[in-house]
Amino acid sequence: MNESYHRQMDDLASRLRRGAISRREFLVRSTALLAAGAVAGIPGASRAQADAPKSGGTMRLGLHNASQNDNLDPGTWSTSWTGASFNGGVYNNLVEILPDGTAQPDLAESWEPNENASVWRIKLRSGVTFHNGKSLEPEDVRQSFLHHMGEGSTSGARAIVQQISSIEVDGTDTVVFTLADGNADFPYLLSDYHLSVFPALEGGGIDIQSASGTGAFLLDSFEPGIATRLVRNPNYHKNNKPYLDEVEFISIPDATARLNALLTGEVDFIQDVDIRNVPMIERSTDFAVQRVPGLRHFSFDMDTRVAPFDNPDVRLALKYALDRDDVIEKVFLGEGRKGNDNPVSSIMKFYHEMPQRDYSVEKAKEHLQKAGLETVSVDLHVAENAFAGAIDAAVLYQEHAARAGITINVVREAADGYWENVWLKKPFAGVDWFGRATVDWLFSTIYTSTAPWNAGWSNARFDELHALARAETDDDKRTAYYAEMQQIIHDDGNILTVAFVDWRNGVSTKLGYETVGGLMPLDNMRMCERWWRKD
Amino acid sequence: MTSRSHPILSMVTSRIGLGLLSLLIVSLVIFSAVSFLPGSYASAILGQNATPEAVAAMEQKLGLNRPWFLRYVAWLGAAATGDMGMSFAGRPVMTVVGPRLKNTILLASITAVIAVPLAITLGVLCARFRGRFIDKFLSTTTLASISLPEFLVAYIVMMVLAVKLQLFPSMAGIRNGMDFADQLYRMVLPILTLLLVILAHMVRNTRAAILSVMASPYIEMARLKGEPEGRVVLRQALPNAIGPIASVVALNLAYLISGVVVIEVVFVYPGIGQAMIDAVRNRDVPVIQACALIFATAYIGFNLIADVISIVSNPRLLHPR
Numbered sequence: 001m002n003e004s005y006h007r008q009m010d011d012l013a014s015r016l017r018r019g020a021i022s023r024r025e026f027l028v029r030s031t032a033l034l035a036a037g038a039v040a041g042i043p044g045a046s047r048a049q050a051d052a053p054k055s056g057g058t059m060r061l062g063l064h065n066a067s068q069n070d071n072l073d074p075g076t077w078s079t080s081w082t083g084a085s086f087n088g089g090v091y092n093n094l095v096e097i098l099p100d101g102t103a104q105p106d107l108a109e110s111w112e113p114n115e116n117a118s119v120w121r122i123k124l125r126s127g128v129t130f131h132n133g134k135s136l137e138p139e140d141v142r143q144s145f146l147h148h149m150g151e152g153s154t155s156g157a158r159a160i161v162q163q164i165s166s167i168e169v170d171g172t173d174t175v176v177f178t179l180a181d182g183n184a185d186f187p188y189l190l191s192d193y194h195l196s197v198f199p200a201l202e203g204g205g206i207d208i209q210s211a212s213g214t215g216a217f218l219l220d221s222f223e224p225g226i227a228t229r230l231v232r233n234p235n236y237h238k239n240n241k242p243y244l245d246e247v248e249f250i251s252i253p254d255a256t257a258r259l260n261a262l263l264t265g266e267v268d269f270i271q272d273v274d275i276r277n278v279p280m281i282e283r284s285t286d287f288a289v290q291r292v293p294g295l296r297h298f299s300f301d302m303d304t305r306v307a308p309f310d311n312p313d314v315r316l317a318l319k320y321a322l323d324r325d326d327v328i329e330k331v332f333l334g335e336g337r338k339g340n341d342n343p344v345s346s347i348m349k350f351y352h353e354m355p356q357r358d359y360s361v362e363k364a365k366e367h368l369q370k371a372g373l374e375t376v377s378v379d380l381h382v383a384e385n386a387f388a389g390a391i392d393a394a395v396l397y398q399e400h401a402a403r404a405g406i407t408i409n410v411v412r413e414a415a416d417g418y419w420e421n422v423w424l425k426k427p428f429a430g431v432d433w434f435g436r437a438t439v440d441w442l443f444s445t446i447y448t449s450t451a452p453w454n455a456g457w458s459n460a461r462f463d464e465l466h467a468l469a470r471a472e473t474d475d476d477k478r479t480a481y482y483a484e485m486q487q488i489i490h491d492d493g494n495i496l497t498v499a500f501v502d503w504r505n506g507v508s509t510k511l512g513y514e515t516v517g518g519l520m521p522l523d524n525m526r527m528c529e530r531w532w533r534k535d
Numbered sequence: 536m537t538s539r540s541h542p543i544l545s546m547v548t549s550r551i552g553l554g555l556l557s558l559l560i561v562s563l564v565i566f567s568a569v570s571f572l573p574g575s576y577a578s579a580i581l582g583q584n585a586t587p588e589a590v591a592a593m594e595q596k597l598g599l600n601r602p603w604f605l606r607y608v609a610w611l612g613a614a615a616t617g618d619m620g621m622s623f624a625g626r627p628v629m630t631v632v633g634p635r636l637k638n639t640i641l642l643a644s645i646t647a648v649i650a651v652p653l654a655i656t657l658g659v660l661c662a663r664f665r666g667r668f669i670d671k672f673l674s675t676t677t678l679a680s681i682s683l684p685e686f687l688v689a690y691i692v693m694m695v696l697a698v699k700l701q702l703f704p705s706m707a708g709i710r711n712g713m714d715f716a717d718q719l720y721r722m723v724l725p726i727l728t729l730l731l732v733i734l735a736h737m738v739r740n741t742r743a744a745i746l747s748v749m750a751s752p753y754i755e756m757a758r759l760k761g762e763p764e765g766r767v768v769l770r771q772a773l774p775n776a777i778g779p780i781a782s783v784v785a786l787n788l789a790y791l792i793s794g795v796v797v798i799e800v801v802f803v804y805p806g807i808g809q810a811m812i813d814a815v816r817n818r819d820v821p822v823i824q825a826c827a828l829i830f831a832t833a834y835i836g837f838n839l840i841a842d843v844i845s846i847v848s849n850p851r852l853l854h855p856r
Binding site: 067068069070071073076078079152153154155156157158159221223224225226227229250251252253254256257260261263264266416417419420421445452453 | 574577580586596622623624626631690693697698705711802810812814817819
């Protein structure tokens with residue numbers, strides 16, 4: 001858009017401020033101007049992403065998961081709201097995950113593991129200061145981690161920090177982490193949003209209340225469950241960042257209200273657009289639906305200790321009896337990437353591509369025969385919150401499987417209490433998995449035989465490979481180990497992945513951004529410092 | 536007996552006593568009901584970080600592993616001394632609920648200040664011009680708006696005034712930093728929606744109350760004595776219809792405090808209804824209890840005021856045969 005356009009817009013704005021025109025008149029005339037600008041800008045529309053970042057302006061985000069219980073204690077953070085506003089705005093981690101999925105030093109300057117990846121020396125970046133003027137020291141890092149550790153810890157990062165057996169300060173700029181076992185993915189774990197670095201207090205502990213981080217923004221105001229407002233930190237340690245002067249997080253729990261807020265210009269960005277609302281956003285030239293491939297996947301999980309799921313051929317028969325294309329087309333309205341009985345997302349490092357498993361009545365029957373069965377009858381437990389569309393997906397699956405001689409009884413469960421009473425309790429049930437940023441983390445949370453959420457499946461070779469890969473620092477060897485593990489899950493595992501879903505956001509075309517990361521929501525929680533305004 | 540010297544005072548005292556008993560029962564029912572819900576604060580808040588170990592540690596810390604009635608007794612003991620306790624996230628309950636309550640009361644009072652006089656005036660007009668155009672018009676429109684679910688009214692108002700005409704913002708999210716004029720501007724749509732919802736009820740009841748008094752023989756007498764119709768309605772009928780009108784007004788005021796959650800959700804207004812939903816989702820019992828008590832108190836309080844008004848306006852009620 002050209003000079004004269006900007007001049008006209010500024011002129012209108014100043015007339016509104018002087019009171020020379022009414023708010024309404026301003027809206028009408030500025031919309032007309034914008035529309036003219038949008039038409040003029042059509043040939044260059046695709047250049048949107050290539051534009052260089054610009055400084056200034058305010059970005060307003062309409063998110064749905066704020067809670068009045070939100071607070072600055074990093075151990076309590078559990079939502080994209082707290083993650084993106086506190087961790088991604090006010091604080092930093094030692095390590096940042098870039099949009100392409102690689103781990104890059106943030107508050108750390110560099111790291112160095114020993115040969116079996118059990119001792120990590122982390123050198124801190126120099127010259128970083130907290131918002132209150134204090135310089136970043138190794139003790140700040142140590143206390144920030146100790147905050148999540150200890151016997152009675154209620155932190156969301158408890159499972160991560162349990163791997164750490166000690167943290168030592170070495171000199172003025174180095175922290176040494178000693179792990180109970182080797183873990184080559186340790187830098188990734190350091191990027192977990194709970195593990196933000198806070199200033200240490202004299203005599204131990206961290207200073208939570210002053211809201212003093214090292215992040216790109218200062219916390220200007222925070223009303224739990226309502227809104228959070230951040231203003232630019234002029235002394236940020238990353239070049240040129242942040243681009244925005246202000247970021248405002250606005251809580252809008254209702255999906256329709258979020259859509260209206262976007263369409264009426266109250267916010268510039270909304271998360272988790274309902275699939276039925278996609279056309280309403282896409283038919284306007286001022287907004288776009290942004291789909292970011294992520295880790296989240298919808299699945300039907302089996303307890304392999306219970307008959308008939310204890311028979312690998314029955315599991316394969318069930319895997320072949322699902323027409324994933326049909327489910328994605330009819331239930332998810334085309335919004336999803338086909339699952340392949342592998343919980344590892346294609347955007348993850350060490351993802352192993354295998355031939356797609358498709359619907360096949362013959363193969364399902366063949367595996368049933370191998371199991372010595374003519375037919376089989378199983379109960380599939382779902383609720384409307386097992387995953388979005390779970391009940392419809394189960395009913396379609398029932399139809400698909402019937403053709404292969406498999407009877408699926410769809411058991412509808414109450415949504416309230418589904419995760420307490422059905423998930424991990426019933427032998428065959430729908431699950432909405434958020435995924436984990438690394439393959440090791442994913443497997444050790446859900447698939448190894450000692451994983452806390454293991455649904456009964458165990459495989460000795462899988463466990464063995466898991467231990468080998470974890471302590472291995474050579475990427476080629478790890479790639480081979482993880483490929484074999486994914487093959488084992490694909491062939492023998494207890495998970496039937498229906499689809500991977502994207503982070504689906506509604507975005508004003510006035511916002512600029514580069515490639516958007518999908519390992520975590522909201523550009524890996526760091527959209528505040530990565531995005532900018534184009535106008 | 537004191538009832539002879541201060542009949543109204545004694546009525547109020549006994550009603551407050553009964554009110555406190557109701558509050559006790561409400562708190563017991565809510566507390567036990569929430570305890571029987573599946574899931575706990577720990578599993579809700581930890582989400583996909585809720586490994587069994589982490590859940591156990593959090594339940595231990597919050598004392599959630601004790602039986603619910605022990606927790607209730609402990610809560611009740613503190614509440615009796617005016618201490619509403621801490622939310623499970625570690626903030627005082629009054630800090631969590633207070634600002635929300637303030638917003639709810641602001642929205643309710645502005646709506647009430649407009650709605651009550653307007654409803655009574657329109658009701659009186661309908662009664663005075665019974666069967667004429669204004670009566671028919673108001674009866675039909677109020678019947679229509681009473682029949683529509685409130686969220687539909689809200690969306691229609693939003694579609695016309697915010698999306699099509701762009702006169703008002705679609706979101707009523709008021710915040711601490713805004714000045715009062717800006718807050719008011721943002722609150723126009725929810726106020727308008729609430730007006731449409733509660734006006735209808737009050738107008739129809741005012742009209743019905745006056746008309747039922749108008750059927751009394753003394754009204755006939757007043758007319759025979761040559762009182763003009765307007766005077767008959769205002770001076771003779773209205774004072775005797777105040778009791779029923781007061782109770783319908785009380786009901787609607789209580790609704791404005793405790794029943795507007797749908798409007799809050801549609802217009803993203805940070806009121807107390809959303810606070811309670813948030814708390815129920817997280818199983819944050821102390822906050823749920825505080826909200827429930829506020830709602831119950833609103834109902835009991837407004838009804839008590841309505842009863843006092845009816846008695847004062849009709850002393851016969853003080854001396855039931």
